[in-house]
Amino acid sequence: MIAAFSISPMGGDHDDPDGGVAAAVAEAVAIVRASGLPNETNAMFTNIEGEWDEVMAVIKACVDRLAESAPRVSLVVKCDIRPGHTGQLTAKVERVEQHLRTGT
Secondary structure, eight states: OEEEEEEEEESGGGOOTTTTTHHHHHHHHHHHHHTTSOEEEOSSOEEEESOHHHHHHHHHHHHHHHHTTOSEEEEEEEEEOOTTOOSHHHHHHHHHHHHHHHTO
């Protein structure tokens, strides 16, 4: 499965109009990267690929970490659950790129 998730602390010192959530989000991204699962981070989401229990455990660890320093945590998750398929984090993008190259 691939999960795209966005996490952000809310309340406390994190409600900074100058983007004060970046340090907390970086802590979550560090947890994702340390998991060893395929992942990527962009401006809106962090994508992670693995088995259901692995992916959800990583997302939970991110929530737990941010909850240590914030009274509230916002989490948005979107999942593509496709048993028997791996490597889709890059393969899905490659299929789109192939269409763009060939114009079909």
